[in-house]
Amino acid sequence: MTKASRSMAIEVEGLSFTYGQRNVLEDIHLHIPEGSFLGLMGPNGSGKSTLIKCILGLLSPTTGTIKLFGKPIQRFNDWSQVGFVSQKANSFNSGFPATVFEVVSMGLYGKVGLLRFLTKKHKQKVLESIQQVGMQDYVHQNIGELSGGQQQRVFIARALVSEPKLLILDEPTVGVDAKSVQNFYTMLQRLNVERGMTLILVTHDIGAMTEYITDVACLNKCLHFHGNKLEFESQHDSMMTSLYGHDVRVITHNHDHHDHDHDHDHDGSGH
């Protein structure tokens, strides 16, 4: 395990989560090294967003522990290092009277801190970030007057503006057109390669992602697979059936994902 020596951005140990009576996540172990670009996939309702909300501290896991950059999440306080674009970015009040500039500025509030104001330098950062997602012609436009895809880009700019070390994106490209999606992935890859930013991207279309990402994780209540993309590609087909194809409850699993093998998957998908 060569990865053991790399320092970890995220360490999830034995995490379970229940909504009321329903188990949504079961005994998840997931270590994400700094500098990796992870594609997280799984069918609807498989718990991807829930896992991410736990990692972001919005939900407390029923059991298990989470560490961010080596610190237990309860004691982690450097949240400006963590950027997030949520799946439901469009659920904000679309009549909200705020401009693109004002919305992107919010991304710096955590970094600037309580009782302080944005400086000229911060404002320059905001403009750069808006430029980065190609929205420079809309700086003073009302956020509610943009298309869904444009709004999503603004939220991406907001997540990028604080230059986080870890960026989590939950299906960020829903509603973004194909060409912009390509540009967007390229931009993410640049952030990953050039700045060493750790990225987690939830997506249903892992195929379109494979040239950009470094690692893949497959989730359906349990973690079915976690490894680099070459390992993933070699067992792609059996993974897909095990994830999407069959009754997923019968899948037994040992949680050492690095030892994933074909037998195991057959155990899982054979009903």
Place this chain on the structure above:
Amino acid sequence: MIQIFFQFDFLRYSLYTGMLIGLLAPLLGVFLVVRRLALISDALSHITLSGIAFSLLLGRHYSYFAGLNPMYMGMAFSVGGAIFIERLRNVYRYYKELAIPIILSAGIGIGVVFISLANGFNNDLFHYLFGSVAAIRQSDFHMIVSITLFVLVMMLLFYKEWFFLSFDEDQAVISGIPKKTLHFLFIIMVALVISASMRIVGILLVSSLMTLPVASAMRWAKSFKQTFLYAILFSEISVIVGLFSAFHLDIAPGGTIVMLNVIILLISLLLKRKGI
């Protein structure tokens, strides 16, 4: 016509108090409206009414309370109601607006009981319901000055946090903004401003000063900051013109102020056709 406001102390206090309220109400109102909580001001004004009625009732039986400004009791009830609303909003996490009708009806219910026990309406109560140009005492004025200073300092300190929380609570929490504390502080400010405003605009109409200027402003504003500027401008116009005309026509100022706000809103709707 205008000079008369400066000849009599009590009118001057009314005017200054009105202008401070005209600043505070829409300032807080903008946040309430964008958080879709405009009705909270209604709930809190009604709970203030029960506090006032309680104070008037006590005044009938105990001489100590007869001398006490009923606004203090109104304020205590209003702050208590605010705390209770925040609690309820956490209990009914997916039906946050449910807290509003609960507090609103509780406020009226308790108020009616106290009013009946005190043997019905009197002139004082009429002033509390609909406002009065002449009811402002010096102590009211000092109270509203302190509240204004408090709210302005808090706004200066936490503007960006409240802005972020109103727009996107989850994201704000992730970035480390202390949501509960700030929501709590905010609703306390709303409670204070509402109970302080009722002398001028009256309990039944105080919420209109928090929402109508904002509704008009949203037609004009291109940014969040501009929304404040327009809302405060409209609200000040309505308060100043409303107070003068109420005095000269001998009408309760709550009525004239609200009418002016409605007129401004109608003009805004006509001139600015944008869908919100």
